[in-house]
Amino acid sequence: MSSIRTVLDYATANKARYENDLIEFLKFPSISASPQSRTDILQCAEWLAGRFRAAGLETEITPHQRLACGGGPHRPTQTGAAHGSDIWPL
Numbered sequence: 562m563s564s565i566r567t568v569l570d571y572a573t574a575n576k577a578r579y580e581n582d583l584i585e586f587l588k589f590p591s592i593s594a595s596p597q598s599r600t601d602i603l604q605c606a607e608w609l610a611g612r613f614r615a616a617g618l619e620t621e622i623t624p625h626q627r628l629a630c631g632g633g634p635h636r637p638t639q640t641g642a643a644h645g646s647d648i649w650p651l
Contacts, residue, residue, distance in 0.1 A: 582612065 572579070589605035590598050606622045613620040 586605070586608065589608070590601040603622075610620040610622055
């Protein structure tokens, strides 16, 4: 079986789980400029970090609720805002 077929089969088999995760993620209030949202944004960062760790990525939440995750010291690292809409490669 080709690797793309394996990926597509896995995505299809797990579609409901991914949709539920997306819905749960979108429920986090994420107005990062609002001081009242600080607790919600930190909870969102912790939720995302848990998902990244479950996928085998080393993940860190910085003091500014930014996520940094990667597969190890010699692998690419991604960083993003806790609300998930801003992601930049490092």
